[in-house]
Amino acid sequence: MGRLFQGAVVVDPMTGQSRVLDLLVEGQMIAQIGVDLETSSHEVIDLRGLHVLPGLIDPHVHLREPGQTHKETIETGTMAAAAGGFTQICCMPNTSPIVDSSEWVTFIRTTADRFGYATVHPIAAITKGSKGEELTDFDALKKAGAVGFSDDGRGVQSARVMRDALMAAKLLDLPIIVHAEDETLSGAGCMNAGDVAQQLQVPGILSSAETVMIARDVILAQETGAHVHMCHVSPEAAVSVIRYAKQQHVHVTAEVTPHHLLLTDELVLTLGAQAKVNPPLRSEADRAACVRGLLDGTLDMVATDHAPHTEEEKARGLVSGPFGFVGLEVSFPLLYTAFVKSGILSLEKLAYMMSTAPAKHFHLPGGRIEVGGLADFVAVDIAHERRVDVARFRSKGRNTPFVNRMLYGFPVMTIHRGQTVFLDAQ
Numbered sequence: 001m002g003r004l005f006q007g008a009v010v011v012d013p014m015t016g017q018s019r020v021l022d023l024l025v026e027g028q029m030i031a032q033i034g035v036d037l038e039t040s041s042h043e044v045i046d047l048r049g050l051h052v053l054p055g056l057i058d059p060h061v062h063l064r065e066p067g068q069t070h071k072e073t074i075e076t077g078t079m080a081a082a083a084g085g086f087t088q089i090c091c092m093p094n095t096s097p098i099v100d101s102s103e104w105v106t107f108i109r110t111t112a113d114r115f116g117y118a119t120v121h122p123i124a125a126i127t128k129g130s131k132g133e134e135l136t137d138f139d140a141l142k143k144a145g146a147v148g149f150s151d152d153g154r155g156v157q158s159a160r161v162m163r164d165a166l167m168a169a170k171l172l173d174l175p176i177i178v179h180a181e182d183e184t185l186s187g188a189g190c191m192n193a194g195d196v197a198q199q200l201q202v203p204g205i206l207s208s209a210e211t212v213m214i215a216r217d218v219i220l221a222q223e224t225g226a227h228v229h230m231c232h233v234s235p236e237a238a239v240s241v242i243r244y245a246k247q248q249h250v251h252v253t254a255e256v257t258p259h260h261l262l263l264t265d266e267l268v269l270t271l272g273a274q275a276k277v278n279p280p281l282r283s284e285a286d287r288a289a290c291v292r293g294l295l296d297g298t299l300d301m302v303a304t305d306h307a308p309h310t311e312e313e314k315a316r317g318l319v320s321g322p323f324g325f326v327g328l329e330v331s332f333p334l335l336y337t338a339f340v341k342s343g344i345l346s347l348e349k350l351a352y353m354m355s356t357a358p359a360k361h362f363h364l365p366g367g368r369i370e371v372g373g374l375a376d377f378v379a380v381d382i383a384h385e386r387r388v389d390v391a392r393f394r395s396k397g398r399n400t401p402f403v404n405r406m407l408y409g410f411p412v413m414t415i416h417r418g419q420t421v422f423l424d425a426q
């Protein structure tokens with residue numbers, strides 16, 4: 001007996017076409033896809049009125065375990081992923097301790113598998129302790145399951161260390177995942193350098209702090225032939241540098257977050273620390289450039305940069321509170337409502353950028369719905385509007401500037417390897 005998911009509009013990011021189809025799931029796999037599949041010997045799940053997308057894949061999540069379990073755990077973070085329609089996530093190594101040894105890579109994978117809400121692909125540190133000095137053992141980390149290397153949370157300040165990392169990663173065919181930040185330029189800033197920071201008389205973070213590092217690293221990627229992936233791109237000039245590098249056939253990919261696509265530093269005036277994130281929310285010109293970059297393929301994929309913090313930590317305020325927003329449980333509805341419902345982007349293209357593209361560029365399974373493929377998919381409701389209700393989050397974090405927004409496209413059911421890992425109770 002299989003499970004027959006009946007009557008949803010199945011979104012195909014590969015062909016750009018969507019139609020009403022039934023999906024038969026047997027075990028962890030999709031056994032059949034077709035119109036009016038035979039039902040008699042199966043459990044039937046009625047999905048009429050919903051859209052089914054390949055399980056979303058997030059290349060940039062902070063799960064906070066080991067060491068910061070007051071902010072999030074592997075269990076709560078993967079529950080949040082399931083609630084947001086994500087069946088696979090890549091997690092960043094800036095935990096306590098830093099994930100710079102194969103033991104921690106194995107710990108994260110096995111812990112996530114034990115809960116089973118989503119598949120977690122650890123990203124291991126580039127340098128020991130993410131101190132920017134000595135490379136970690138890339139070979140051992142890859143063998144333990146790391147899908148790439150990053151010192152995210154900090155930039156690798158030394159060009160020599162970055163070049164050595166690119167050479168080592170290239171030998172293993174894995175990406176170096178760049179948090180682009182020159183600390184001599186970002187300094188002690190707490191928001192974008194600009195009119196709003198001046199008005200509030202708080203230290204700013206220059207756009208150049210990000211763009212010079214992106215420029216440096218595409219040059220190093222060109223010279224070494226390695227794959228460099230740019231995290232959470234935010235300034236207009238950085239989008240231009242990446243566009244130019246792609247024209248020069250540099251192996252560069254890039255991600256953009258919902259907040260950099262939708263918000264600007266004006267929001268700091270009303271939300272203060274709730275609008276504090278790194279890289280910071282930037283100007284309207286930067287935001288619009290990120291949207292153009294996503295539409296023309298310069299920016300390949302969406303990342304939530306889910307970065308949970310407690311209310312007490314955020315309450316320390318704009319200057320001393322931590323950077324970051326939670327994102328797993330709001331990202332799909334945010335982008336569906338802002339770009340698909342308004343007609344700027346097709347649903348198939350959004351599914352491509354939130355599932356197929358990360359699978360392709362990080363060499364992960366999934367990213368499509370096909371016979372013989374993993375039964376990883378999400379059913380979303382695009383017909384009804386709902387409020388972002390942080391009290392219902394699975395994440396321990398409530399720190400989102402999108403609180404109380406009315407959105408379409410919330411996930412209703414998430415299937416991970418054939419199992420129902422999220423079902424909306426409403």
Ligand SMILES: NC(=O)N[C@@H](CC(=O)O)C(=O)O
Nearest residue numbers: 062152153277278307323324
């Ligand atoms: N993005 C953030 O504002 N914060 C991230 C670090 C990071 O992704 O750079 C965090 O770990 O809290």
Ligand SMILES: [Zn+2]
Nearest residue numbers: 152153179231
């Ligand atoms: Zn980062």
